[in-house]
Amino acid sequence: MSLELIGGPASNYVWTCRIMLTEKRVPYTLTSVMPHSPAVDAIHPFGKIPVMRHGEIVLAESRAICGYIDRMFDGPPMVPADPIKCAQAEQWISIINTAIDPVWIRQYVGAGYIFPGTPDKSPDRAAIDAALPKMEKQFPVMNEAVENGYFVAGNFSLADAYFLPMLFYTSKFPEGAALVSKHKGLKAYLTRHMERKSVRETMPQTRPGTAGAAPAAPPPAAN
Numbered sequence: 258m259s260l261e262l263i264g265g266p267a268s269n270y271v272w273t274c275r276i277m278l279t280e281k282r283v284p285y286t287l288t289s290v291m292p293h294s295p296a297v298d299a300i301h302p303f304g305k306i307p308v309m310r311h312g313e314i315v316l317a318e319s320r321a322i323c324g325y326i327d328r329m330f331d332g333p334p335m336v337p338a339d340p341i342k343c344a345q346a347e348q349w350i351s352i353i354n355t356a357i358d359p360v361w362i363r364q365y366v367g368a369g370y371i372f373p374g375t376p377d378k379s380p381d382r383a384a385i386d387a388a389l390p391k392m393e394k395q396f397p398v399m400n401e402a403v404e405n406g407y408f409v410a411g412n413f414s415l416a417d418a419y420f421l422p423m424l425f426y427t428s429k430f431p432e433g434a435a436l437v438s439k440h441k442g443l444k445a446y447l448t449r450h451m452e453r454k455s456v457r458e459t460m461p462q463t464r465p466g467t468a469g470a471a472p473a474a475p476p477p478a479a480n
């Protein structure tokens with residue numbers, strides 16, 4: 258019974274799930290479709306990607322999908338079993354999803370550069386300039402988090418699988434690149450983990466905002 262992950266690989270949340278699947282060495286197929294496609298709308302009440310099918314089980318929301326994969330399959334735990342360490346990892350996963358994604362990805366990368374509201378589709382300076390003061394406050398927090406190893410589950414956790422795609426995309430645009438360069442902990446963290454097998458093998462080959470061709474599921478990772 259093979260697991261089907263549904264959603265375009267350029268989505269940072271699809272990427273997180275693919276890192277998770279690769280770390281756990283779970284074979285899967287990727288059905289590359291945009292949000293609000295029929296296959297997605299059939300599962301997610303608001304048409305967001307990723308969604309997942311595994312036999313009779315259908316799930317929406319990356320955190321639910323990653324929790325299912327972590328508990329259902331063998332392989333290294335991506336969230337610790339220890340209650341305190343688990344709570345600490347969840348705290349960072351929540352911060353990343355509720356504070357970092359809305360500003361760095363939705364506002365700065367998304368509204369600023371990938372889906373600008375400008376008539377000629379040039380970068381939306383208003384969206385970028387509105388995001389930057391918030392990012393300037395958030396970068397030192399995340400720099401300290403990675404420098405002090407706050408993401409806790411061994412040396413690579415679900416928190417990293419969430420944060421890396423966000424940091425990677427942010428670093429691809431000028432102000433984000435400048436912020437990464439200024440924060441040595443984040444710069445070293447990005448360089449180190451982009452070399453990780455599960456991250457490198459699942460790196461999107463398509464631009465955000467496109468579904469792209471469905472890449473073959475990678476072979477099991479051995480780190």
Ligand SMILES: N[C@@H](CCC(=O)N[C@@H](CS)C(=O)NCC(=O)O)C(=O)O
Nearest residue numbers: 268269270292305306307318319320
């Ligand atoms: N909370 C959701 C967020 C997923 C999400 O925002 N996905 C984006 C693509 S990266 C999406 O589907 N956007 C379309 C929309 O919001 O309508 C999760 O963790 O899965």
